[in-house]
Amino acid sequence: MIRTIAALATVLMLVAAPLRASAADTPSADTNTPRGVVQATTGAVIEVLANRGFSTDEKRHHVEGIVYARVDFATLSKLVLARFWNELSEAQRTHFMEEFRENLSATYGRNVESYKNQKVTIVDDHAEPRGDWTVRTKIVRNGADDINVDYRLRQIDGTWKIIDIIIENVSLVANFRSQFQEIMSNGGATRLLQVLHDKNARGEPLKAPAAAAAAGAKS
């Protein structure tokens, strides 16, 4: 367990909870631009996370709503499954999208109480091939290193949607793709859907706020 792995561990945690520690530069954001979308999204999430009036469940519910509106789960699912997408029937695709979305939302939900006044600054934004756009942000934490989080956006039906989140150069899409490919090459779509379903069904209950706060002593 050398230092590399320590650095890696931070990345891993953030893969799990990239949205838990974001804040907007300014409250007003033009959501017709990728930069504006990221600003509005991180800003809205931070507002919920920092709101002491909300219960854990309420926070979870609100964050879920914001994320659902800004992330394109159809594109995300296709990117994550890549060539395996074609091996799925129409019903299996719908099934996959639902389970995958539920899984991501459970992951974010577990971490809504870990927020500790981290700030987000937008570093820059630039065009990518074929019209995609990358918005680079930096999470500024007290007493710890900054974390680079990039959002990749694509214009879908005239709206900019988040299609990947890249934390310290580790792409969420690429990471999930590796995991799903491993599962699918060992048991096909049936196995993949089973694994997803089982994980969701296990229902890993939300940490009680007190326990979450204690566990969140480090971040």
Place this chain on the structure above:
Amino acid sequence: MIWTSTRVALCLAVLTTGLAACGPPATRGHLVQTRTDYDPLQPLNRKVFWFNDRLDVYVLAPVAKGWNRVAPDPVQRSLSNFFVNLRSPIVIVNDVLQGKVKNGASDFGRFAVNTTVGVVGFFDYATPLGLEQHVEDFGQTLGWWGLTPGAYFVIPLLGPSSVRDIVGLMADSVTNVSSWFAPWDALAAARVVDTINTRALFLQQVEEAKRASFDYYVFVRDAYLQRRNALVNDRVGGTNIDQEGLYGPEANDELYHPNLDAPPLQP
């Protein structure tokens, strides 16, 4: 091990003559390998990974939790600073080997400031002075010279690595200045303290990573390879994965940008 170019041999030749004038190649040690290529030892790796994880769950993590209760956060961070500073000579050597003179100067400045004013490295006064910290090791230097990672390898006790990074680790142990002076038992003790302290800083992260992943082994492997590749290419943002393969159309035609004909919006 795949020696992608004669570049490596060339650089080594140049090095022996004392001229580390290797310019950056177009793609440095890029992740061009396919999935089956990069983990041919998977059955063995999984066993070692499992062993490391048991050791972590039953020994390292409990000890780190204990340390976490005793040592306040600033103590842990200072200790972490100390060990990072101790590794500075390795960073500086590899800055130079990659021809990054400016970074090398900055890292040397850091080492000087933090070793003196920062009380042998416990406090980081260099960062506020604008002396940025760089992460370099010989594994990255080999990548910079054009060497691909080769097979993914999980080392007992140490964790994720690759053929390239194992060679790097061995080379770095030579330039690890503290090993020239300190006796081996002191070094071993220091290593144990460093490991426990570092682990204590990431208790929650590892726990969450295990919970969020579908296949923890693949999760760690992919994150490791992506991160190492980014470090080799000195990426400060964005993904280092081949973008065509990740977001492009060839994996699946339906992935193609739906608004291809529309001009990109200027935000």
